[in-house]
Amino acid sequence: MNIDRETFIAWMERIIERIEIADKKIERLSTQRNCLDGDELLDNQDLMFLLKVSPRTLQRYRSKGILPYLKLDDGRCYYKASDVHKMIREKL
Template sequence: MEIISIEDRTFDRMLKRLETAARMAEDVHRRFREKKMGEWLDNQEACILLNITPRTLQSLRENGMLAYSQICHKIYYIPEDIQKTLSLLLKRKEEQP
């Protein structure tokens, strides 16, 4: 076993930096804790809410009109993004003759 000695002020600076990093990690965790997977929607739920087919949903993703996250070949959507896309689709339907 090797023993390393450091000055008090060096140790105090290291400790303060470590405490700052811990506070930053806690803040990030607190901000993003609200986005749980239970709140995300899968393809089937998105199709039902938007009243569209899976192919149309794929087109929305490919065109960049709908944000998504992919985890292990499964695609998820944030409800807020679905709501924005729904508003956009409704506007397009109203504009069509």
């Protein structure tokens, strides 16, 4: 099947336009952070890296009420950045 030059250029422009739209969406998603009431949410991995602690230490903080957390239906725990900063200032 042969197509003429104008048809080819039109198709290429449409493909490039769609790639650019997808690129913008990916960029927006990659810069977007989890937030709750304007406060950034950190997961266990983020917090372990930030505080340089083990998963068991985070569990201990949660059990003793040292660090407030939110638990999702699937079992994942999230921590408000403001609560983490408050804990660091007061407890550590």
